[in-house]
Amino acid sequence: MKEFLPAERMKVVSYPIRDIVMEARKEEKAGKKMIYLNIGDPAQYGFEPPSIIKEEVKKALDMDLKGYAPSQGDDELIEKIAKIEGCSEENVFVTVGLTEGIEYFIQALVGKGEKLLLPNPTYPLYITKADVFEVKSEFYKHDADGQIDVEDLRTKIADAKAMVIINPNNPLGSLYSDNNLNEVIAICAEYNVPIFYDGSYDKLVFDGYSDFRKLAKGKVPFIYGSSLSKVYLYPGARVGWVAFHGDGWEKIKDAYFRLCNQRLSVNWEFQKAAAAAILDDSHLVQVKKDLLERRDAMIQAAEGLPLEYPMPKGAFYAFMKITSGKWSSDWDFARAAIKKGVVVVPGSGFGKQDGNYFRATFLPPAELIKEAFEKIAEIL
Numbered sequence: 262m263k264e265f266l267p268a269e270r271m272k273v274v275s276y277p278i279r280d281i282v283m284e285a286r287k288e289e290k291a292g293k294k295m296i297y298l299n300i301g302d303p304a305q306y307g308f309e310p311p312s313i314i315k316e317e318v319k320k321a322l323d324m325d326l327k328g329y330a331p332s333q334g335d336d337e338l339i340e341k342i343a344k345i346e347g348c349s350e351e352n353v354f355v356t357v358g359l360t361e362g363i364e365y366f367i368q369a370l371v372g373k374g375e376k377l378l379l380p381n382p383t384y385p386l387y388i389t390k391a392d393v394f395e396v397k398s399e400f401y402k403h404d405a406d407g408q409i410d411v412e413d414l415r416t417k418i419a420d421a422k423a424m425v426i427i428n429p430n431n432p433l434g435s436l437y438s439d440n441n442l443n444e445v446i447a448i449c450a451e452y453n454v455p456i457f458y459d460g461s462y463d464k465l466v467f468d469g470y471s472d473f474r475k476l477a478k479g480k481v482p483f484i485y486g487s488s489l490s491k492v493y494l495y496p497g498a499r500v501g502w503v504a505f506h507g508d509g510w511e512k513i514k515d516a517y518f519r520l521c522n523q524r525l526s527v528n529w530e531f532q533k534a535a536a537a538a539i540l541d542d543s544h545l546v547q548v549k550k551d552l553l554e555r556r557d558a559m560i561q562a563a564e565g566l567p568l569e570y571p572m573p574k575g576a577f578y579a580f581m582k583i584t585s586g587k588w589s590s591d592w593d594f595a596r597a598a599i600k601k602g603v604v605v606v607p608g609s610g611f612g613k614q615d616g617n618y619f620r621a622t623f624l625p626p627a628e629l630i631k632e633a634f635e636k637i638a639e640i641l
C-alpha cells in the first residue's frame with residue numbers, strides 16, 4: 262500500500278486539554294474515580310445556560326429554517342452583535358464558536374513564516390493553528406501578577422504581523438488592568454500592529470473590567486471576538502463571532518467573507534437563540550457568585566502547598582507553578598495526578614514554560630475541588 266505522507270502534517274494538530282483525558286479514561290476504565298479539572302466546559306459542572314437559549318432554539322425549529330443560513334451570519338444576530346460591538350453590521354462575522362474566528366484570523370492575516378505574537382501561556386489553539394498555517398509564533402511574557410510584561414513586548418513587537426490578547430486570560434485567569442492595556446495599545450499603535458482580542462470570558466470577571474473596545478477605539482485597529490461558549494455557558498451551541506474595529510480591514514474582511522462562504526453557514530437555530538440571548542446578561546449575577554465561591558475554595562485548598570500563581574480574577578482557571586522542585590516534567594506530574602484520581606493539564610500545553618506548571622479549572626463544586634487538591638498535595 263502507498264504511504265499516506267500528507268497525514269504527517271496532522272502531527273502538528275494537538276489539543277493537550279483533551280489529549281490528557283485519554284490517559285485518564287484508561288485509569289477510569291480500570292475502576293479509578295477521577296476528578297476532571299482539565300476542561301473548561303461549564304455544562305459538565307452543573308452550570309446551566311440562560312433558559313431563553315433552549316426556548317428560542319425550540320421556537321426556531323418551528324420557523325422551518327431548513328436551508329443554509331447566510332454565510333456571514335443570521336441578519337438578526339448580526340444586528341445584535343453590531344449593537345454590542347458599537348460597529349456597523351458589515352464588520353461582523355458569525356463563526357462556529359470563536360474557534361473558527363481564530364482560525365480565519367490567522368489564515369487571513371498572517372502569512373507563512375510571518376510572526377504572530379501570542380501570550381505565554383496561551384490558549385493552545387493559537388499555537389496549533391499557527392503551526393498548521395506555518396506561521397511563526399512568538400510569545401510575550403507576563404509578570405507574577407499575570408499582567409502583560411510590556412518591556413518584553415517592546416522587544417518582540419516590531420516585526421509582528423498581529424498580536425493576540427486574551428482577557429481574562431486562559432489559562433492564567435488574570436485580568437489586565439486598564440494601565441496595562443493602555444500601555445499595550447500604545448505600543449501596538451506605535452508599531453502599527455493590529456490586535457486580535459479574545460473576549461471569550463469577557464463578562465466572567467470578579468473585580469471590575471474595562472471594555473477593551475473603548476480603550477482601543479481610534480488608537481489601533483483590532484478584531485474583537487467572543488462566543489456563546491463561556492459567558493452564556495453553552496459551548497455546544499457552537500456560535501461565536503468576530504467584529505472588526507478601526508481602519509484598514511478591507512482585504513481581511515474580504516478573506517473572512519470567502520472563508521465563511523466556503524463553509525456555507527453556522528447552525529441557524531442556534532444563531533436565532535443567540536440573537537435572543539446576548540442582550541440579556543441577568544444570569545451572570547448567580548454564575549459569578551458561584552464561580553467566586555469555587556475560586557476561593559481552590560485558593561484555600563492550595564494554601565500552604567508549594568505552588569505559585571497569579572490570583573485568578575476572571576474566567577475559571579488557575580495556572581499553578583510547582584515550586585517543590587520534585588518534578589522534572591509537567592507531563593510526569595500530570596500522569597502522577599491521574600494515578601491519584603485528578604486530571605489537570607500540563608503547563609507546557611499552553612506554550613513552553615520556565616518550570617513545571619499545571620492548569621486547573623475551578624468550575625467543579627467546592628467539595629470536589631478540595632478533594633482534588635488533597636490528592637494533588639500528596640504528590641507535590
Ligand SMILES: Cc1ncc(COP(=O)(O)O)c(C=O)c1O
Pocket residue numbers: 301357358359360361384427431459461487488489490496500501
Ligand atoms: C481563550 C479561548 N478562546 C477561544 C476558545 C474557543 O471557544 P469556542 O470555540 O467554544 O467559542 C476557548 C475555549 O475554551 C478559549 O478558552
